[in-house]
Amino acid sequence: MNERFISFEGIARRYPAPDGGTSTIFENLWLGVPKGEFVCVIGHSGCGKTTLLNILAGLDAPSEGVVLVDGREIGGPSLDRAVIFQGHALLPWRTVLGNVAYAVSSRHPRMSKAEVEEHARRFIALVGLQGSEHKRPAELSGGMKQRVGIARALSIEPKILLMDEPFSALDALTRGSLQDEVRRICRETGQTVFMITHDVDEAIYLADRVVLMTNGPGAMVAETVVNPLPVDRERTDLHKHPAYYPLRNHLIDFLVTRSRTWRDAIPADHDPRRPPVVRPSIPAPAAAAAASETAVQSEMLRNIA
Amino acid sequence: MNVSIGVRSSVLSALILVVFLLAWHIATRGTTAGGPPMDPEYAKLMGITATTGKSAMPGPLDVGAKLFEHLRKPFYDNGPNDKGIGIQLGWSIARVAAGYGLAVLLAIPLGFLIGMSPTISRALDPFIQILKPVSPLAWMPLALYTIKDSGASAIFVIFICSVWPMLVNTAFGVASVRKEWLNVARTLEVGPWRRAFTVILPAAAPTILTGMRISIGIAWLVIVAAEMLVGGTGIGYFVWNEWNNLSITNVITAILVIGLVGMVLDQLLARAARAVTFPE
Incomplete structure (x- = not known):
C-alpha cells in the first residue's frame, strides 16, 4: 500500500477541441508515488503536468480512469491534499x-x-x-x-502536499532559500510531496524521484528517475557528487531531445502501467576517482548503491 | 514654490468662488437710472421689480440671507405649502433610503445569483438590457396606477432606478472573482455559504460598492423629479412650489442644498468603498 500511496490508474484528460473533435492531453497514464516521498514531475509546458496536479488536487476530474490516495478514490478537493499554487x-x-x-x-x-x-x-x-x-x-x-x-x-x-511550480515566479536567491526551507520542513515531517516543475536543478535538489513526461498533446510518462544523491545533501556541494552530472545530464537530455522524440520510438517493452525506473549510473572513472577520495565520500557512494 | 498642491488648489477654488459671486452680484444689481419715465399706471401694474429696473433674479446676498434663514429654522411647519427645508429634505432622504434599501435587498442577492450562474446570467440578460435604459420617471404612471399611492410610487421609482447599477455591478464583481481564490476555498473544502461570505463577497465588495455609489447618485437625481410629479412633500416638491410662488431665491437655495446632500451621500458611499477595497 505504501508503495502506491498515490496511484494514478489509467487516467486520461480530454478537452473538446475547437474543430469539434477532442484533444487529448494525456491518456492511459499510470503512476504510483510511495508514502513519504518527494516526487517532482518535469516536462515542457503543455505536457499536462499542471492538469495532472489539478486532477490529484481534485480541482479537475479525469475523463477516464481514477486516482487513488491511500487506497481510496478521490472525488474532489480535500483537506488531505493541500495545494501550494503557482501564484x-x-x-x-x-x-x-x-x-x-x-x-x-x-x-x-x-x-x-x-x-x-x-x-x-x-x-x-x-x-x-x-x-x-x-x-x-x-x-x-x-x-x-x-x-x-x-x-x-x-x-x-495534509497527507499530501501538492506544489505547482511554486517558486517559478521568484528570483534565484529567494527561490534557493525557499527550496532549502521546503526541503527541511518536508524531511522533518516525512511529508509526501507531489511537485510540478520545469527546473531541472530544483528537481535534483528536492526530489527523491523525478517523473519525466513527454511533450503533449498525448503526453506520456516516459520513465521515473530515482535520485541517486544522498538524502542529507547540501545545496552547496551537490555538484561535487559523482552522481550529480550523470543525473543532470540525463534529465537535460530528456528535456532537450528525448521528450520530443521518445514517442516516435517507444521501446518495445514499454508498459504504460509500469513506466521504467531509471537510476543514472556513476561513470566508472568518476566512481573510481571518488572511491579513492575521502572516507566520507565513499560512505556517500555506498548509500547510493 | 514650496506650497503644497492642497493649498494651491484651495486658493484657486476660493478665487473661482469669489469671481463667480462677484459676477453674479454685479449681473443682478438693479439699474435704477436710464430709460424714459414710466407710465404710473403701468408701473403699478408691473410691481417693484419692473419700476426699479431690478431683476427678479436674486443676487448672492439675497440667497445667502434666505439660506441663513432656512438654516436657522429648518423644521418649521406652517401647513402643507409652507414647511421648513429640513422637513422637506427629511422626506426626500427617507424616500431615497426606502427605495434604495429595497433595491439593495433585491439587487445584491440577485446579482450574486447572476454572477455565479452563467445560465441565469444569460436568461436574465435580455430583460436587464431592455429595462435598464428606461427613464425611471416612465415608470411613474404605471406605479401610480398599480400602487395607487403617490408616496409609495415615488419610492418605487427610486427603487427601479437604483436597482440596475447595483445588479449589474454585483453580477460583474461576483463573476470576476479570481479563479485561484475560489480554488483555495475548494481545496480547503469550504462550504457554499462560507465561500460566498468569506471569499466571493470580500472579493466582489469593491465592485458592488461602486454600483451602490452610482445608484445613490441616480436615486438622488431622480427623487427631485419624482417629487415634482407626485407633490405634497419633499425637496422636489419644494422646488416646484417655490417656482409657482416665483421665489427664485428659494429655488436657488434648494439647488444648493440638494447639491450638498447629494455630495454627502456620495462621500458616505465613497468612504464605504474605500473601507472594503484591498490592495493587490
Missing part, C-alpha cells in the same frame, strides 16, 4: 495571520478562535514569518507571499 493565491483582504487562520479554521471548524490563531502562528513561525502576522499580502515581497502560501498549506497538516 501564491493569498486572499488579499486578509492579513498573513488571517490567511493561515482561514485554512486552519477550515480544517478544524470546532476550534476556538484563540486556538486557531495559536495553531496558525506556529506555522507562520515555521516558515520564518513571525513578526509579519498582521501584514497584508500587498505589503509582502514575492518570496514572503509564497512563504505564507506554504504556511497555509502546511497548517492543515
Whole structure:
C-alpha cells in the first residue's frame, strides 16, 4: 500500500477541441508515488503536468480512469491534499495571520478562535514569518507571499502536499532559500510531496524521484528517475557528487531531445502501467576517482548503491 | 514654490468662488437710472421689480440671507405649502433610503445569483438590457396606477432606478472573482455559504460598492423629479412650489442644498468603498 500511496490508474484528460473533435492531453497514464516521498514531475509546458496536479488536487476530474490516495478514490478537493499554487493565491483582504487562520479554521471548524490563531502562528513561525502576522499580502515581497502560501498549506497538516511550480515566479536567491526551507520542513515531517516543475536543478535538489513526461498533446510518462544523491545533501556541494552530472545530464537530455522524440520510438517493452525506473549510473572513472577520495565520500557512494 | 498642491488648489477654488459671486452680484444689481419715465399706471401694474429696473433674479446676498434663514429654522411647519427645508429634505432622504434599501435587498442577492450562474446570467440578460435604459420617471404612471399611492410610487421609482447599477455591478464583481481564490476555498473544502461570505463577497465588495455609489447618485437625481410629479412633500416638491410662488431665491437655495446632500451621500458611499477595497 505504501508503495502506491498515490496511484494514478489509467487516467486520461480530454478537452473538446475547437474543430469539434477532442484533444487529448494525456491518456492511459499510470503512476504510483510511495508514502513519504518527494516526487517532482518535469516536462515542457503543455505536457499536462499542471492538469495532472489539478486532477490529484481534485480541482479537475479525469475523463477516464481514477486516482487513488491511500487506497481510496478521490472525488474532489480535500483537506488531505493541500495545494501550494503557482501564484501564491493569498486572499488579499486578509492579513498573513488571517490567511493561515482561514485554512486552519477550515480544517478544524470546532476550534476556538484563540486556538486557531495559536495553531496558525506556529506555522507562520515555521516558515520564518513571525513578526509579519498582521501584514497584508500587498505589503509582502514575492518570496514572503509564497512563504505564507506554504504556511497555509502546511497548517492543515495534509497527507499530501501538492506544489505547482511554486517558486517559478521568484528570483534565484529567494527561490534557493525557499527550496532549502521546503526541503527541511518536508524531511522533518516525512511529508509526501507531489511537485510540478520545469527546473531541472530544483528537481535534483528536492526530489527523491523525478517523473519525466513527454511533450503533449498525448503526453506520456516516459520513465521515473530515482535520485541517486544522498538524502542529507547540501545545496552547496551537490555538484561535487559523482552522481550529480550523470543525473543532470540525463534529465537535460530528456528535456532537450528525448521528450520530443521518445514517442516516435517507444521501446518495445514499454508498459504504460509500469513506466521504467531509471537510476543514472556513476561513470566508472568518476566512481573510481571518488572511491579513492575521502572516507566520507565513499560512505556517500555506498548509500547510493 | 514650496506650497503644497492642497493649498494651491484651495486658493484657486476660493478665487473661482469669489469671481463667480462677484459676477453674479454685479449681473443682478438693479439699474435704477436710464430709460424714459414710466407710465404710473403701468408701473403699478408691473410691481417693484419692473419700476426699479431690478431683476427678479436674486443676487448672492439675497440667497445667502434666505439660506441663513432656512438654516436657522429648518423644521418649521406652517401647513402643507409652507414647511421648513429640513422637513422637506427629511422626506426626500427617507424616500431615497426606502427605495434604495429595497433595491439593495433585491439587487445584491440577485446579482450574486447572476454572477455565479452563467445560465441565469444569460436568461436574465435580455430583460436587464431592455429595462435598464428606461427613464425611471416612465415608470411613474404605471406605479401610480398599480400602487395607487403617490408616496409609495415615488419610492418605487427610486427603487427601479437604483436597482440596475447595483445588479449589474454585483453580477460583474461576483463573476470576476479570481479563479485561484475560489480554488483555495475548494481545496480547503469550504462550504457554499462560507465561500460566498468569506471569499466571493470580500472579493466582489469593491465592485458592488461602486454600483451602490452610482445608484445613490441616480436615486438622488431622480427623487427631485419624482417629487415634482407626485407633490405634497419633499425637496422636489419644494422646488416646484417655490417656482409657482416665483421665489427664485428659494429655488436657488434648494439647488444648493440638494447639491450638498447629494455630495454627502456620495462621500458616505465613497468612504464605504474605500473601507472594503484591498490592495493587490
